[in-house]
Amino acid sequence: MERLTSGGDAAATRRAHIVAVIAQPEDLTTPRLRGLAGVADALEVRADLVGDPDPHRLRRHFTGPVTYSLRTPRHGGRSAAGPVERRTRLLRAADHYDVVDLEAVDDLVPELLAGIPARQRRVSWHQPEPAGPERSAVRVADALEASAELRERFAAMATTPALLYLLVPQSGTQYGSASPLLLTGLGRSDVTAFASGPAGTWTRVLAPWLGAPLAFGRAGAPGADGMPSVGQLLTDYGLPALPPLSALFGIAGRAPGRSLSPRLHNAALRELQLPALYLPFQVDTFPRFWHWANGFGALARLPLRGLTVTAPHKQSAVEVADVVGPQALRCGAANVLWLDAGRWRAATTDTAAALHILARAGVDPSGRRAAVIGCGSTGQAVALALLQAGARVTLVNRGHARGREASSRLGAPYVPLSRFSPAGHAVLVHATPLAERQPFPVAAVDPDAAVLEMVYRDPPTALMSATRARGLIGIDGWEVLLVEVSEQFQLLTGHPFPGALPLRSLCFSRVECADVHGLTEPGESPPPQSPMQPTSGEAP
Known part of the structure; x- marks a missing residue:
């Protein structure tokens, strides 16, 4: 079995800036705003979702920089403001907010550029919902081509000087699959790119390791667009710290964002100082995902080293493996895949x-x-x-x-x-x-x-x-979860799960400013919503 070796000196760890997105009225309450202070580095007010709050009140409770965003439907938002009202609100926001979001290409007009200096601009592009069915990049050539097209789009945006640039393609498109590769190719510290939608959550989490300066999290519950909560960024993925990273693990399933596996696996990786990250991969068709994931790992120089697999993909896990354990072979299903001496092994820990x-x-x-x-x-x-x-x-x-x-x-x-x-x-x-x-x-x-x-x-x-x-x-299933995570972690990494970690406490850990995300069974389809599951919300 290949053992993942230590990532080296933790003192070299970089940090990302966490932006808490105000996307619902509850996020503007005094307890929520005070809770964000000291947790998030900056705020973003989605004015198309919550209106125009009093900026002076925001600053009484939060001292970091604040961004104003009035997202239009074309960019995935809900603002119904006409052109005149929109420009009036954006220019007024420039008098009170540190950063104002300008949508490429419609907002890049002389009146707005004259009234909003470059040091206050964030130029953004959100890909519209595709009119018909689109397929994400699967072949390496497709991903490279899509990445090159995204670079061309960014080059056009960059002709407008700005403090920050943001590119958000749809996760079901070739651009969505290639968005992380854009960051690896640019080598800039003022560009953030990730894919929208639940299938793009992993790109949001990974982006800071690839060079994005910001990580966006909902101030409240996770969003329907795949944006995790600030609490998830901290508890599940260890942000804002960016320790060395050389490999990827993950959970592949229909609704991996509801699983506690990322929280538990990433806590163990950090405890052992292993240079890897465990991500949630929402998968519709496993063979397509499998082909793409291995290609992406090669392009990004972050090889996929292992997966835990949930229904309905456990049979596919057996089919793609080079070596299948006897129990998995008998059942025709596996819930863990890992790389061992160049061969993929499959097994069931159930x-x-x-x-x-x-x-x-x-x-x-x-x-x-x-x-x-x-x-x-x-x-x-x-x-x-x-x-x-x-x-x-x-x-x-x-x-x-x-x-x-x-x-x-x-x-x-x-x-x-x-x-x-x-x-x-x-x-x-x-x-x-x-x-x-x-x-x-x-x-x-x-x-x-x-x-x-x-x-x-x-x-x-x-x-x-x-x-x-x-x-x-x-x-109950909590006992199952804790045992299976320990078994799977050893198979994936070659290391025993660190006994010093308080697994039960991790499962129920809270971040004061954020709602806790949902739970699901370790081996089947997610159940209906419960009080600890994510609520449907407006896309920020």
């Missing part, structure tokens, strides 16, 4: 994690009846672990096709969920994203049974609440 957690709770499944509710990749991996431990396993699923397929693959009987009774089972494993209601009646569970749930939520799920109310052994 099997070992399930047995480890049960043993820690004093539960021995050998010779006992067990039921696994949910026949997705996670459920099959846990069922396999129980079978190998000597349990008599019954598979339970709502959809008959998947249930029968899992039964055939594992050689265990299948019962439709509509006909399932938990009575008589010593171990019950819940491996679906269902959280709002009990997947089976807890009242019918034997008093000496143990319930293991793979989903993690706060507050606890309906199943776990009912289990504990009855005084049964209830093991």
Whole structure:
């Protein structure tokens, strides 16, 4: 196994400037503004979303520089101001704000340039939503071509002198895929570029390491455009510090922004001073992503060294690997991929994690009846672990096709969920994203049974609440998360997860000025929103 070596002297660590974006009225409250002081270096007021607040009030609570942005629909904003009103508001803002955002090309007119000096200008370009389906860059040649086109666009913007420049393409386009490469090629300290949308969150996080001077975070909850909260920038990615970086890891899934894996993995990387970053990759088609990710790593000189993989991509993880572990091969699904001596290996940590957690709770499944509710990749991996431990396993699923397929693959009987009774089972494993209601009646569970749930939520799920109310052994997804992260980290990096890190505290850590982002199960599709999940919001 390849071990990632230390990044060297931490004293050489650079720093990024964090900009807290005011994007909703709640962000203008006194507690929120005071909370941002000492956490963010600067503010940006999205006037198209919150109107024109009193700038003197802002400065009473926040002493750093403040940017005024009146984003138009063409640039992804919501301002309905006509040309005259827009120019009036921008010129008025120049009297009270440190920086005024000017949209290329429409705002670069003599009247505005005369009234807003270069030292106060931020020239920005936000790519409009594509009119039809577009595909992101996959081939190295595509990425290089898109990067060259972005450089040409920046060169046109740079003919207007300004303090800062900002380029934000859509994540589903070739420009979105190539936006980080623009930074590596320019070598300037006044340009920030990243992709918009949830699939572009990783580009926002990575941009400061590639030379961008700023990292933008919502003052409140994360945004629908993929912008993380200020709290996420600090707790999940360790910003504003920019320690040495030579490799990338990440989580590939449908909604990785809701996962706690980046927070836990990055905390471990920092603790061990390993020069790597763990990023959230929102993936629709895994083979396309896989081809692109390896090409990008080569171009950016930041090789991808490993991934944790969530549904529905676990089968694809097996297909792209050079070497597949026996449990993953039996289940036909893997949740971790890592590079080892030039070959990609795939494995599932669900099997070992399930047995480890049960043993820690004093539960021995050998010779006992067990039921696994949910026949997705996670459920099959846990069922396999129980079978190998000597349990008599019954598979339970709502959809008959998947249930029968899992039964055939594992050689265990299948019962439709509509006909399932938990009575008589010593171990019950819940491996679906269902959280709002009990997947089976807890009242019918034997008093000496143990319930293991793979989903993690706060507050606890309906199943776990009912289990504990009855005084049964209830093991929730938080235990699963902590065990699996430790297993996966060692496979990815070659290093044991640092025991000094307080994992539970990290899971529930807070940053006073920011709302905490969401949680999801480590192996399946994200559940519906809970109080700790991101709320839908206006795109900043």
